[in-house]
């Protein structure tokens with residue numbers, strides 16, 4: 016589909032970003048929550064990504080509606096150069112390459128900002144997403160049984176990483192990390 020563009024996120028897209036997030040969340044099969052956030056929270060998130068230097072890009076229709084998002088943020092307890100990726104595309108634009116392009120742009124920006132490793136969590140049943148991530152170079156490194164519960168139904172979750180070295184060049188040892196933080200629920204299970 017022509018005419019779509021990938022842009023750095025800004026508050027002017029907050030309403031449609033909020034609606035698209037809500038629609039994808041309500042599909043109930045993909046995200047860790049089954050509904051969106053109020054638009055004020057989305058505006059706060061856009062601002063905090065900008066202020067913290069976290070990459071955040073949106074997929075925009077010719078009319079200016081945000082129909083996809085991708086962001087990479089830091090989480091506490093993780094090394095500073097590890098970023099967590101979140102992504103979603105409106106149903107009508109899936110499967111034609113936009114998700115890959117959006118993630119590639121966001122990951123490229125993250126590398127320029129000093130992120131050496133990108134991680135994400137994905138439901139074990141989300142085969143399309145896992146295939147797309149794998150094509151981009153992500154590998155599965157850890158597994159959490161019943162990692163997400165939607166409408167009372169529990170499902171397993173994979174942790175995937177773009178840079179899957181067991182021991183990174185800075186000495187960070189994943190096996191030791193998952194042993195030390197059992198509360199994450201993840202068990203080290205590298206893809207071989």
Ligand SMILES: CC(C)(COP(=O)(O)OP(=O)(O)OC[C@H]1O[C@@H](n2cnc3c(N)ncnc32)[C@H](O)[C@@H]1OP(=O)(O)O)[C@@H](O)C(=O)NCCC(=O)NCCS
Nearest residue numbers: 045102103104109110111112113114115136137144146147
């Ligand atoms: C997961 C997700 C972000 C992937 O984005 P996407 O735009 O659907 O993915 P892409 O189109 O880039 O790639 C998927 C397929 O389209 C194909 N494709 C890529 N470029 C293409 C193009 N230019 N023309 C036609 N097909 C294309 C790919 O080959 C791939 O198919 P394959 O795996 O059979 O080879 C998207 O499907 C989505 O938002 N899903 C729902 C929410 C979700 O799961 N979020 C992630 C939670 S962890």
